[in-house]
Amino acid sequence: MNFIKLGALALTALMAAAPVPAFAQEDAIIMLGGPSSDPFWGAVQQGFDQATKDYGIKTQWTAPADFNDIVPIYTKMFEAAIARKPAAIAVGNFFPEPTEPLIKQAAAEGIPVIIINSGGNNYQQLGAIGFIGEDSYKMGQEGGKIAVANGVKNGLCINQIAANPVLELRCKGYIDAVTEAGGKAKMVTLASEDIGNSQKVQAAVSAMLMQDQSIDGVITLGVAVAVDALESIKQVRATGRNVDLGTMDLGNTVLEAIDAGEMSFAMDQQPFLQGYYGVMIPHLYNTYKMAPSSVVSVGPFIVTKANAADVLAVNKKFAGSRGAN
Incomplete structure (x- = not known):
């Protein structure tokens, strides 16, 4: 895929409304990501690395080792990035209370x-030059529509990071x-420090299904x-009870499960593109003073049994590009 051509089509030759900042002191673009061991962030980093190449x-990928104490650690990472006066910073506004003042600070200091x-x-209100990502509500809504079509009447949405309003x-x-559609559903939250501990997560999900x-x-x-x-859910199904399962984000195991009919769907926000555009857009902004005129939406891309095999083939050819694991 010609990403340079694709990126050019995604942008408009439009000067940013805010005053053009002076060039920063350091020419590296810093991206603050999540743990690279996480399947999603591994794909973001692949896009980041490909755009760098x-x-x-010059770029720098910065990320915490895991999800423990994620809010203070991510905040300190952002503060350190601003202090370096880089050419630009790509950052997720996962935790608005500590993050938004830092976005404003960076913009005020002339850092795109x-x-x-x-x-x-x-x-735009925070002074950022653009946003690359998903329509979070629509991601969930589209998943819900597929679940309803599969007969779901009582749904459960499992949130693994309570402090992130996007997941909500x-x-x-x-x-x-x-x-x-006439059914009911609710959100439950797992402890973020348990993510990566399969025994704890499986035990928690099993308990939820047993309770109701x-x-x-x-x-x-x-x-x-x-x-x-x-x-x-496989254990529950073995008793004759049917439970539909879908997810956000991709990985080989998820794609194989969808292709095998064990999972219904995955809502893909195309993390590779988030990493790629997160380098490309600030680079073009610094070079040509061009920026997107609106959000750059890369999700949801819906994966079901109809296209799972094709997406899986891509992920195996370009390992991890559609999600690791």
């Missing part, structure tokens, strides 16, 4: 900020779709939780 520019993944509703929006979209025997649909908001939830 394609454009031949591109927001990735989370925070598309108010990026995904659950709200799913819940609304199910309830508008009428639950017939589950949606997860990440690959790791989806894989663990699938194991719990």
